[in-house]
Amino acid sequence: MYTVLDFETTGLNPMTEQVTEIGAIKLDDQFNEVGRMSVLVKLRKGQVLTDFIKQLTGLTEEKLSTGLDELNALQAVTNFIGTDIIIAQFASFDLGFLPFSNNNDFICTKSMFKLLYPEKKSGLKQIVEHYGIEYKNHHQAMADVEMTVQAFLCLKEECDIKGINYLNVMTEPEDRPLKFVPTKATVVQEVQV
Template structure:
């Protein structure tokens, strides 16, 4: 049977899945050629007595009025579960999104985290969706709205998947834990990749960069790091 992927993104009232809630769900189902099969979108009604934080409205543009009359979180997650079916789930920050959908009993057997993919391929660069999109020429129309972010995540997935396919388990279910970004939720079936940060001074970096030919990607990347650190001392 051919693989299908459901690339999803959530907007929420905050970061903690135990105390916050979902406000918007966007998901697009694609085939192995990254062609769209179907899409799912819903706003989610606020729980009784809950207010939408002002900073969330500023970040996403979503207002409390936008959520009036929308399905409850339980109803929305039931519909999302039906939409996912047997597909492999893909999310930019899988531990975050999977933490919230686990509230509806959704625990994908197979998933990809595009943030972990980007950090693996380019460990010295930012793995935020905005930064990854910018350096790959991917346009995000209306960042921090679910379907817009999903469309960008599909492009990130398309670009980075070939770089990680030869890794353990084809990089499926890989999530990253590091001192600078501790893993706050371990999804069911997750394989945790712990990243240990090592501090290098410029002399170390220069010796390292000289180990690569000038036409190698790492020569350019390490050279840019040295340039940034030297500039920071001016």
């Protein structure tokens, strides 16, 4: 089984920032959807949303005021994931905010795309446009998860045909080291082209 995961957060650093929204879709071994969860996360005391994050995600303090507290939200998504393989667009980022799932295997769609196309940018927008997938509502957790599911299926087919291993693989640019390296990760330096 697989869980495709996306977090929206107050910022990039898991040590000082927090999760604000969680989207997750569970897939069976034939990649059919068998469940989903979507959760808003209440801001910790003293945590704020910058204007940039509000514009990017469409979230506000008011919207988040009815959410789960962060610990309960993270525990809920961890329970939802169970022992599944976690799929995320940038696994290093999302797993950095998920302290309870360090033993799960993972697949990073950003890294899959870099292994296939080292010369191309590997953001979600570039990947979905490459495969002709509609790019909509980016930085809304469930929309990002839905696009990541579609992108993953395209990437998996291409990687499998070419014999590219992508399980527990993170690519890393030479000039931008990963801020968080998942426990099971094999880090591959990105080819400079």
